[in-house]
Amino acid sequence: MTLTIDVSQDKWGLTEEQRMIRDMVREFAVGKVEPRAAEIDRNCRFPVETFKEMAELGLMGLPVSEEYGGGGTDYLSYAIAVEELARVCASTALSFAAHTSLVVMPIFLFGNEAQKKKYLPDLCTNRLGAYGLTEPNAGSDAGGTETTAVKQGDKYILNGTKIFITNANYAETFIATAVTEKGIGTRGISAFIFEKNIPGFSLGGKDEKLGMRGSDWGTLQFDNAEIPVENRIGEEGKGFKYFMQTLDNGRISIGALGVGIAQGALDKALQYAKERRQFGKAIAEFQAIQFMLADMAMEIEAARLLVYNAARLKLAGQPFSKEAAMAKLYASEVAMRAANHAIQIHGGYGYTKDFPVERYLRDAKLCEIGEGTSEIQRTVIARNILS
């Protein structure tokens, strides 16, 4: 696929369709998502109503082709949607991203025709998905998965626990990894799709979080859980690779999440710096404030370009694992710095819950941990440049 980046209409080189999606999501985010952001954070409340509205707008399967009920758009449009949501409410953006890039996409990319027909239309229109990889003893070392899946007749019997699973308590469709053959490392891991009501599956408690408090998470418990053999994704023993490729995709959207948080923090800081007066003038007139704003703006542009570049490489069918890791790593760190500057610019008010910038900082921290810590991103980048 040849991609021409035309900057004559838009400095980011977005197509007309990508700009339309950006504007539509921006309007929805400002009108419907932002007014709920502080409340869902305060009450740790998953905003079910927002996800119904997003489904009505056709956002829940944006990069999936229309034949499976998706929006038929491209992955960059989807990343832009994540960015626009994160600009006002990172919790909403995170749950949206986990649903789309970690559940909808792997079924779309690695599922067989029957699985795509069975699961995608609902996931794209009225069901939420959750992705189960992390376990108590398998975090960064995802290959250390301990959950087992033993084949018995036409079923796999699963035993184990998955923790920190985004959307767990509101999802109806799940995908998860389990060891189907012990002793052969990552080549013994397989991936499965299942629904909430399978025998032996239950949801456990959830820990209270620092940030992303409006995004649900929880524990998946398998006690002799029964999953039909036809629900295995792809070949037995290939689950680790499918999930690694899924994370490559997911990291583009977590990069977009970081860019959105950073942009939101800059929006708030700009507004405050122009309104707040000290020493007889707006604080935006002081160079100390201007330098922080300038650094924020510069880093956001750089991070956005990294995210768009990774998405465009993916669209062009080029390798993008390293670029996705770079985008995710850099955008996460930019989000932390931007939120920190935004609080500094707000001074004492920024340290209160009366202004949203403290939420941006708490939310930004997730980006440095979720879908691979910053250290894992550096590992992925180093492996790529050294190979």
Ligand code: COS
């Ligand atoms: N795409 C396709 N295949 C990949 C891949 C990728 N991005 N990354 C690794 N693989 C393949 C390797 O090629 C290798 O294949 P072979 O068995 O054919 O040789 C196999 O997977 C194992 O790879 P590797 O030896 O690199 O695995 P490691 O155990 O060393 O783990 C890291 C690699 C650390 C990169 C991986 O465990 C990881 O990403 N961890 C972070 C997990 C994470 O992000 N968790 C967040 C929670 S999910 S929201």
